[in-house]
Amino acid sequence: MEETNDLNRRKFFGKLGAGTLAMMAANTIPAYSIHSSLDKGKLAVLGGEPIRKNKAWPAWPQVTEKMLNAMADTTRSAKWSRISLKDGNVDTFEKAYAQLIGTKYCVGTGSGTQALATCVEALGIEPGDEVITSPYTDMGTVSAIITSRALPVLADLHADSYQIDPEDVERKITPHTKAIIPVYLGGLACDMDRIMAIAKKHNLKVIEDACQGHLAGYKGKKLGTIGDLGCFSFQASKGIACGEGGAVVGNDFDLMEQCFTVQNHGTARNGKHVTIGPKYRMNEFEGAILMAQLDGVRERFELRNANADYLNAKLKDFPGLVPQRRYEGTENGGLYIYALAYHKEHFNNADRSKFLKAIQAEGIGFTGYIPNGLHREPWVDHLTGLRSYKKMYSTARLKTFKEQMVLPQCDIASSRMVSLWASGPLLGSRQDMDNIIDAIMKVYDHRDKLSEI
Template sequence: MKKKNYTRRKFISVLSAGSAALALPLTAAAGQQRNWSAAKLAISGGAPVRTQPWPQWPAMIVDDAMLANITATTKSGAWSRINNPVNGTVASFEKKYAALTGAKYCVGTGSGTQALGVCVDALGIQPGDEVITSPYTDFGTISSILSARALPILADLDYKSYQIDAAAIEKKISPNTKAIMPVHIMGSACNMDAIMAVANKKNIPVIEDACQANFAKYKGQQLGTIGKLGCFSFQGSKQIAAGEGGAVIGNDDVLMDRVYTIQNHGTNKKGQNITIGQKMRMNEFEGSILLSQLEHAVERFEKRNENARYLSSKIKNIPGLTPQLQYEGSNSSGYYLYSFTYDKKHFNNADRALFLKALGAEGIPAGGYIKGMQHDLWTDHILQLDTYKKNYSKQQLQFFKDSLQLPNCDKVSDTVIVISGGAILLGSKADMDDIINALEKIYTNRNNLS
């Protein structure tokens, strides 16, 4: 069967399509773990494990408070943060989000990609410079580097965690390396001790792409506060959603002031036009939608972690399925996605596409995930641009091209399976049992997969 690759957002939209806003009550039989040896797979005409719809994200969290906030913002006429820079919805969100993450400062932006781009600019990264990052990410990570006409250098992954590998980072460091941008993929922490050890040894700043990792902690510290700067996304599929939106958090007074100025088209808080910057401001409508979610955002985060721990405790006992490795010290995950590795040898050599088709037939929405960014057209495109030919030596560009061989990333891309964490991980224990039952049913009847 033809292999499918999914973008982060395409997977979420496919998952949500056709779902009801709230899951219906389960029948007495649903949610109970069973012996599936006498069952027939739904893909072969048997009864599916689950027939109830799953909740839709973010429609399930729309409430009176959110609608009231949007209405109040509309009536106020103050739709841009510059209309109320101190007490507006964006400014209020920044203060509350900083407090929730334990950061000293927060600056709202128009998207997670913009947040990353502002950080690149704030660190003075420019043509001729290199930024080391993960190939297993949304293109927004890469785009934030390319926008500065810097060169993204991709380092391979730790296969078990899907995270960028610190040892691979160290091998890619050159005199032109001006930043390291680890991506906390799925919302789980990279091995930040190892990464920071490499960065500190070489005195290279770290920009954390924590766009999927709202509230997740590593050794008690909020992801995004371990490096120099941390970035988050509030795009419609994220755990805190505003359609679009992003934020930068940090503790360095001077650097965060520069972040504010750059996202405000180069204009500082005194209204002085002092540097180069694009307008990347969050607007007041986004701020009002985000503010209404913060009261219950941590509660939802904790529920996702509770359900994910339960899923992992069961799934790890099914041969051929291995939950994403969480590094020692990963106190929690944002669980943008719940993920595990699929080994077809334990499933009658059925390829991943067939396994996913069988899982979908049982009523469980799941999919493969993104492919490595090293395979996309941008890698050839930038090599043809005059700005890259002019600002980078032939040796640099050849090193970039040669370093696109990333076998662990390819292996992850071919074997990972994801389930949306946004809404599904907010379900009941019975909902989680439906997922487990479907996986166990397919494994028990694996010889019928062909």
């Protein structure tokens, strides 16, 4: 067997890069405790003792007295809708979040999907238009495009970053393309310099799906502030959470007022009914939870990033699990998930499902995340069979649309992703992070047993 397929723990750390070793020597990252996983016994999935036994991960979301008091105060006020009062919880949160992200304006919505749909409508995108986005995302991204009866065109990924490939974006542009929606999977930046250059060249709008990217930075800017509009989610699992909830941010006053009007069922702030729009308003309870949660948001963000950096350094040069690629200029991440690529050739060609069963039994909650790209879901056939879409788009265009649902890099990415939900677990201690590494190395050292699972 080749050296790369026969790494033991000591050899693995002997292969660490000079930069990582220098960080360890400087105590930036504590030196890893090298020991044989044979001391741990056999794999837990095969009857051995798990690395983590009866040990909980940090809870998320975290409930505080401040939240409970804010909810109680809101309940007692009997002012539960944002239109019932001025400068209430939602108004206050919008101002605070805009300041946190670094934009002039923010409009709260009922979800991240609603934020995206608001932007598509506010930009005047309509039937017959096309919007290019990622196939590896929550269905909400595509749903936001369909809501305005535009055509959601999917571009392939860079398989090592899980982010949209700018070159394939440019190949998919037609005379009907109006916008690009880059998706920051895992809360890390896409190749935004290239995407913005393409948008400028073809006179396209950019709506950033930063639903997972709270506070993340790219070349001196926060995600959500690079394009024309940025969208965020505050769904219960996100790093800033209120159950559901979302926000649109931007610096263009007129455009942001249009976003407000669209999400307010087409009614402007002056009460005039001026355009098409659903009711996507954030309510006062959501605003109360969010305002109460902003205390400590930066500290939690920094801790998640410090723990992700620690894991990345520990796994540097380990070929079996490769951390999500970061583009040049990426400063940090929103870290909704901590993502890695599983390379089975370094685990005795064991299927990813066997690796996941083994490491889950060790007490580490790795999963495969989104099972496949949206190009492999039934909505594609449903959409192209709708009478409305057949009226709005030619038979030839819909045929090409379906033919372009061959996205091999997305298939590779989805088939090998291993992810750890990060909102809670990456708030853990260094011992918790070492447990993750211990479990990975234990499974690796016993990779010849994975076929028995």
